[in-house]
Amino acid sequence: MSTPSPIPPPNDRRSSRASSNAGPPSSNLNVPSEPSDLLVVGGPPSSPSPLALRASNSPSSKRRKSRAAKVPPDVHMLEYVSACDSNLVCLICHSPFDRPVKLPCEHYFCRECVDHAWDAQQEDLRSCPTCRTKVDPQKDLSPVPRIIETMLDELVVKCPNTKTGCDWVDQRVNVHDHVMLYCEYTLVECPSTDCRLPISQKDFHKGCLHSTVSCEHCHASLMKKDLEVGSVMSICPNRSTNCPHCFIELLRLDLKPHVKDVCPMVSIPCSGAIVGCKVTAERIEVEEHEKTCPMATMAPFFREQQARVERSEARLDPLSRKIGILEDGLTNITSMLYPANGNDSSFPVTNPLDPNSSEAFPPASLMPTPDFRLPPASFPPVPQSSDTTQAQPPFDSQVHHLLTLHESLRDEVSRVSNALTELEGRTSMTIMNENQRVKEDMLHTNAAINGMRMQLHWLMSATLQQRSASAAGSSTARAGSSTGPSASGSGTQGASSRASATFRAPIRRLSDSTRQDVKL
Amino acid sequence: MFATKRLQKELIKLNEKLPPGITLVKADDLKEWLMDIQVMDDNPIYKDETYRLKFTFSGNYPIEAPEVVFTPVQTPSRPIPLHPHIYSNGIICLDMLAREGWSPVHNVESVCVSLQSMLTSNTKRERPEGDDKFVKYNTRRPKDINFVFHDNGV
Ligand SMILES: [Zn+2]
Ligand SMILES: [Zn+2]
Ligand SMILES: [Zn+2]
Ligand SMILES: [Zn+2]
Ligand SMILES: [Zn+2]
Ligand SMILES: [Zn+2]
Ligand SMILES: [Zn+2]
Numbered sequence: 180m181s182t183p184s185p186i187p188p189p190n191d192r193r194s195s196r197a198s199s200n201a202g203p204p205s206s207n208l209n210v211p212s213e214p215s216d217l218l219v220v221g222g223p224p225s226s227p228s229p230l231a232l233r234a235s236n237s238p239s240s241k242r243r244k245s246r247a248a249k250v251p252p253d254v255h256m257l258e259y260v261s262a263c264d265s266n267l268v269c270l271i272c273h274s275p276f277d278r279p280v281k282l283p284c285e286h287y288f289c290r291e292c293v294d295h296a297w298d299a300q301q302e303d304l305r306s307c308p309t310c311r312t313k314v315d316p317q318k319d320l321s322p323v324p325r326i327i328e329t330m331l332d333e334l335v336v337k338c339p340n341t342k343t344g345c346d347w348v349d350q351r352v353n354v355h356d357h358v359m360l361y362c363e364y365t366l367v368e369c370p371s372t373d374c375r376l377p378i379s380q381k382d383f384h385k386g387c388l389h390s391t392v393s394c395e396h397c398h399a400s401l402m403k404k405d406l407e408v409g410s411v412m413s414i415c416p417n418r419s420t421n422c423p424h425c426f427i428e429l430l431r432l433d434l435k436p437h438v439k440d441v442c443p444m445v446s447i448p449c450s451g452a453i454v455g456c457k458v459t460a461e462r463i464e465v466e467e468h469e470k471t472c473p474m475a476t477m478a479p480f481f482r483e484q485q486a487r488v489e490r491s492e493a494r495l496d497p498l499s500r501k502i503g504i505l506e507d508g509l510t511n512i513t514s515m516l517y518p519a520n521g522n523d524s525s526f527p528v529t530n531p532l533d534p535n536s537s538e539a540f541p542p543a544s545l546m547p548t549p550d551f552r553l554p555p556a557s558f559p560p561v562p563q564s565s566d567t568t569q570a571q572p573p574f575d576s577q578v579h580h581l582l583t584l585h586e587s588l589r590d591e592v593s594r595v596s597n598a599l600t601e602l603e604g605r606t607s608m609t610i611m612n613e614n615q616r617v618k619e620d621m622l623h624t625n626a627a628i629n630g631m632r633m634q635l636h637w638l639m640s641a642t643l644q645q646r647s648a649s650a651a652g653s654s655t656a657r658a659g660s661s662t663g664p665s666a667s668g669s670g671t672q673g674a675s676s677r678a679s680a681t682f683r684a685p686i687r688r689l690s691d692s693t694r695q696d697v698k699l
Numbered sequence: 700m701f702a703t704k705r706l707q708k709e710l711i712k713l714n715e716k717l718p719p720g721i722t723l724v725k726a727d728d729l730k731e732w733l734m735d736i737q738v739m740d741d742n743p744i745y746k747d748e749t750y751r752l753k754f755t756f757s758g759n760y761p762i763e764a765p766e767v768v769f770t771p772v773q774t775p776s777r778p779i780p781l782h783p784h785i786y787s788n789g790i791i792c793l794d795m796l797a798r799e800g801w802s803p804v805h806n807v808e809s810v811c812v813s814l815q816s817m818l819t820s821n822t823k824r825e826r827p828e829g830d831d832k833f834v835k836y837n838t839r840r841p842k843d844i845n846f847v848f849h850d851n852g853v
Contacts, residue, residue: 255704270804271761272701273708295701296803299762308802500776 249365252339252358254278255291260335260348267330270309271296275351276331280320284312287323340364343379378404451475453482491595498595501588508581702760703729709806721811724751731755733770735777736811738818744781745818751777752814753789754807764801766841767791767810783823788834790841792827793817 254277263275271292278290286309288296297305297316306313314320332352338345339354345364347357358365366377371387382388388404396417420431425444429437438445442462449458449465451474458468469475706729713723724733732754738745755766769779769789779785784792794800795813827833 255701271705273705273806292803296762299759308804311802496775 249359249367252354254351254354255289257336257339257351257354258341260337263334264330267327267334275334276323276327279323279327279331281323282307282312282314283319283321284310284314286310287327338362338364449475451478453485454478491598494591494595498588498591501584505581505585505588508577508584512578512581701762702756702758705761706756709808713807718808718812718815720815721808729756732807734807734811736815736818738815740819742819742821744821744824748780749775749777750780750818752811754810761803761806764796764798764805765807765810767796767814768841780818781824781826782818782821783825783827784817785827786830786833786837787826788837790833790837796841 255272255274257274259275267275269276269279269287269289269292271288274289276287276289279287280290280293281287282293284307286307288308293308294316296308300306304313305316332350334351335348336351336354338347339358340362343364345362347362349357363379363381365380367380367383369376369378369387369389370383371389374387374389376389378388382404388402390403391400392403393400394415394417396415399415415431418431419428420434421428422434422437422442422444424438424442424446427437427442444461444463446459447462447465449456449460449468449472451458451469451472454474454477456472456474458465458472460468710726710729713726717723720737720739722735724735726732734752734754735749736752737749751770751772753766753768753770757763757765768791769785771777771779771789779787779789786792791814793813795805795810
């Protein structure tokens with residue numbers, strides 16, 4: 180409601196922090212504040228050279244000699260190696276805390292962030308950004324627990340000069356020293372007295388590299404420092420480089436397509452991944468794997484199917500919208516036609532959809548025949564009042580338009596349903612074929628079983644016949660013995676018939692059990 | 700710098716995971732993002748409809764509130780939801796989005812969720828009082844308008 184206090188430009192932020200640091204005496208908060216002039220960006224250029232205007236440090240020859248012009252790393256810009264615990268993340272900057280402070284309500288923020296937020300608030304209205312508890316920045320801030328500080332210190336970060344080539348990775352607490360003392364890629368001021376452009380620490384001893392040269396490969400003009408070996412900044416596409424995966428040497432501009440499509444050592448997922456194959460390996464191995472992976476063979480089919488489904492769905496969307504419009508139109512027409520009745524359900528939805536009648540519909544007709552398409556039985560007679568005739572012309576063209584719209588919709592719907600039936604037919608054909616094959620297999624098996632059963636039968640009956648034949652032989656022999664002359668012979672015969680009797684019992688049982696088996 | 704870093708972080712998160720009914724439509728730069736929201740219960744006023752939100756960020760985000768308005772789109776159909784605190788030109792009267800009500804701990808996702816619940820809890824099919832006049836004559840940016848947040852029921 181009242182005018183808000185103007186938000187100071189970003190540069191003021193630093194000084195405001197310095198001033199609030201000077202406030203309450205608190206050992207943890209009193210970060211040794213850097214000389215603020217060190218951080219001033221784009222100081223007044225005293226040199227006429229246009230390049231010098233881009234220099235990032237203030238042109239004081241005294242400081243340049245001391246080479247102290249390095250910019251300390253901004254903790255907020257650091258890149259973290261792994262995702263940080265969400266409890267260590269400042270809700271204002273969404274980064275892990277940088278020099279956090281604790282508000283009386285136990286909410287934590289980066290010192291810089293909360294100062295920044297309070298800069299935008301009126302002095303006596305400052306409150307916790309989370310819970311809006313009133314806070315007096317002069318008195319109420321306290322240091323965060325030691326353990327939080329330790330956890331923050333131990334977060335693993337990349338060197339801020341990663342993009343220019345440094346591969347240092349270590350705990351965050353060390354990043355300041357690394358950048359300020361050890362990093363080869365930290366920018367310092369050029370050693371040349373009349374050049375103030377930044378140069379990597381590692382190239383410092385080489386003298387000024389800020390003269391423009393023409394690239395011997397692509398003839399683009401660029402700065403000499405960008406040609407330095409190992410500088411990731413060398414952007415020439417015609418320069419040779421090594422593939423980071425297979426170490427083959429190739430031109431920089433070929434690197435991307437190589438890694439994407441060719442490189443045998445780059446790790447890619449199996450093409451069956453969309454169906455669920457979890458294999459991810461180097462291209463060589465994946466190619467080997469895809470030969471045997473059933474999911475990789477299925478993948479193209481699935482992809483096509485998916486694309487088809489997506490296409491149909493996309494087609495369905497405008498269709499359903501059209502239907503909605505149409506339904507609205509129909510309701511309007513109904514209410515226009517039968518204002519007294521107003522009963523939607525009595526409108527004959529099927530009849531006006533008849534294409535013949537819609538063609539027979541005389542365009543722009545002024546004839547007072549409002550119900551010419553409707554079976555008179557199902558409708559209350561509409562009096563040909565002046566009312567109806569007045570409503571006729573607009574309603575007429577609207578109906579016509581809607582009918583054509585509906586017609587095309589119907590076509591489309593029937594096309595879609597045709598496609599669906601076709602698809603269904605194809606699916607059921609596949610299933611039928613599969614069934615057929617299974618059925619045939621079953622028949623084969625049955626026939627084989629039958630054959631075996633026959634053989635068994637034949638074998639069984641053969642055995643049985645043999646037995647009964649031998650039994651019959653013994654009985655005739657016995658019969659013969661009564662008539663036959665030899666007494667000793669009859670004695671032996673009797674023994675054999677006894678033996679056959681003891682034989683017969685187990686055999687019959689055996690045949691019984693086989694018959695049961697067959698029945699099963 | 701502040702806004703850039705923070706928006707990049709938010710964008711990464713939005714691309715990873717979003718609450719149901721909230722979709723990121725477009726975030727080509729760090730100045731203007733488009734989001735779609737849907738009401739997830741079956742409030743008959745908003746059932747089966749999707750609304751398009753336009754976020755505009757200043758360089759001082761999140762210290763300064765983003766400008767958030769509903770914006771109508773023909774295809775796909777994105778109307779302006781009917782609500783006693785939403786003008787028919789898409790301007791939203793929500794204290795969270797105003798200068799005093801904003802807090803830097805809010806973010807794009809939390810704004811979307813708040814608007815979702817603002818719609819969910821509404822039962823009146825109406826525009827704010829004086830909608831016609833406001834839409835016709837207003838030339839101010841949404842956050843410069845002093846809405847009176849009289850009822851907290853919605
Ligand atoms: Zn912060
Ligand atoms: Zn708090
Ligand atoms: Zn480094
Ligand atoms: Zn130089
Ligand atoms: Zn070149
Ligand atoms: Zn390679
Ligand atoms: Zn596979």
